[in-house]
Amino acid sequence: MDKQATDKPEDKDILLVFRHSPYGNALAREGLEAALACGAMGAKTSVLYINEGVWQLLEPQDSRAIDCKNQAAMASALPLYDVDAIWVDEDSLKQRCLTSADINAGKIIGTAHVQKLLATSKSILSF
Amino acid sequence: MNFTLLILGPPYSTQASSSALRFARAALASGHSIYRLFFYHDGVHNASTQITAPQDESNLPQQWSELIEQHQLDSVVCIAAATRRGVLNEQEAKRLGKAGGNLSDGHEVSGLGQLVDASLNADRVITFG
Numbered sequence: 001m002d003k004q005a006t007d008k009p010e011d012k013d014i015l016l017v018f019r020h021s022p023y024g025n026a027l028a029r030e031g032l033e034a035a036l037a038c039g040a041m042g043a044k045t046s047v048l049y050i051n052e053g054v055w056q057l058l059e060p061q062d063s064r065a066i067d068c069k070n071q072a073a074m075a076s077a078l079p080l081y082d083v084d085a086i087w088v089d090e091d092s093l094k095q096r097c098l099t100s101a102d103i104n105a106g107k108i109i110g111t112a113h114v115q116k117l118l119a120t121s122k123s124i125l126s127f
Numbered sequence: 128m129n130f131t132l133l134i135l136g137p138p139y140s141t142q143a144s145s146s147a148l149r150f151a152r153a154a155l156a157s158g159h160s161i162y163r164l165f166f167y168h169d170g171v172h173n174a175s176t177q178i179t180a181p182q183d184e185s186n187l188p189q190q191w192s193e194l195i196e197q198h199q200l201d202s203v204v205c206i207a208a209a210t211r212r213g214v215l216n217e218q219e220a221k222r223l224g225k226a227g228g229n230l231s232d233g234h235e236v237s238g239l240g241q242l243v244d245a246s247l248n249a250d251r252v253i254t255f256g
Contacts, residue, residue: 012247027135027256030168030208037239043247123246125133126254127168 013044015121018053022071023063028056031127032074039081046085047078048117049106054092059104072104089114129162130154131249133242134170135256138187144173147255148190155198163245164195164202166234168256171209174202174234188231195233202234203241 016035020027038045049057056071063070078086088106093099100108109117118124132151136143151161166174173188180186195202204214209230210223216236217228230236246252 014243014246027168033207034167034239034242038243038246041240041243043243123131123249123252124254125242125246125252126256127135 012123013046013121014038014123014125015046015048015117017048017050017118017124017126018056019051019126021052022056022058022061023066023068027127028053028071029069029074031125032056032071032078034125034127035083036077036081039078039083042082045083046087046117046121047083048087048089048114050089050092050114052092054088054096054098054103057088057103057105058098059102075105078105087114087117128154128159128250129248130159131162131245131252132164133252133254133256134164134166134173135168135254137169137172138178140169143255144170144187144191147253148187148194150253150255151194151200161198161200162249163241164191164200165242165245166202166204167208167239167242169212170255171204171212171214174204174209174231175214176229176231192231192233200233203237203245204230204234205242206236206238209236 016031018028018031022028035045035047057075059072061070061072086106088108090108090110132147134144134147138144173191175188178188214230215225215228216230220228
C-alpha cells in the first residue's frame with residue numbers, strides 16, 4: 001500500500017497536516033480551505049491526514065443533521081485544485097479499526113514515510 | 128531565519144496566542160525576522176479591539192498591536208475567518224451594515240492567498256493552534 005513519498009520536494013512546497021476530527025470545531029474545514037487556496041494559487045501542495053484527522057476522509061459520512069458541510073465531500077475537491085498528493089497515516093487508520101475501504105481518498109503510507117514527509121517539507125501548516 | 132507565524136488559537140482560551148507572541152518576541156530579539164503573522168481560525172479574535180482584560184492580566188490583542196507597531200511587522204487577518212467571527216475593519220463593517228469596525232491597529236484583512244504567499248516565502252512556518 002505504501003507509495004513512495006516525495007523524495008526531493010522542490011524548494012517551495014507546502015504540506016498541510018490535518019490532525020483533528022471533521023466536526024466539533026472548524027479546524028478541519030478551515031484547514032481544508034487553506035489547502036484549496038494553496039492549490040488554487042499553483043503552489044506545490046501536499047496534505048497529510050493523521051491521528052483524529054483520518055476521520056475527515058470517512059466514507060460514507062452525513063453531516064446534515066448537525067448543519068455542517070460534508071468534510072469528505074469537500075476533501076474530494078482537492079484534486080480539482082491540483083492537490084493530488086494526499087497522504088494518510090497507516091497507524092492512525094489501524095488504531096481506529098479503519099482500512100482503505102473506509103476512506104474516500106488518499107494514499108496510505110507508513111510511519112517512515114510520514115517522518116520523511118515531515119522532515120523534508122519546506123513549509124508545514126498544522127490544523 | 129525568516130519566519131511566518133500561523134496563529135489559530137484565540138486569546139485566553141488556550142496558550143497558543145500567548146506562546147506565539149513570546150515566540151515572536153524571542154525570534155526578533157535573537158536577530159531573526161518575521162515575514163508575516165497570519166491570524167486564522169479562532170486566532171482572528173487576537174485582532175479584536177473589543178477584548179478587554181482585567182487590570183492584573185495582560186491584554187493579548189494590545190500586545191500584538193504593540194509588537195507589530197514596534198517592529199513594523201506584516202500582519203494579516205483572514206477575512207473569511209474574521210467575518211464569520213465578527214472581527215471587521217471599518218470598511219467591511221460599513222459594507223455589511225454593522226455598527227462599527229473592531230480591527231486592532233497594525234493588522235490588515237486579506238485572503239488565504241496571503242497565507243500561501245507567506246508559506247512559500249518564509250524559511251519556516253510555525254503553527255500555534
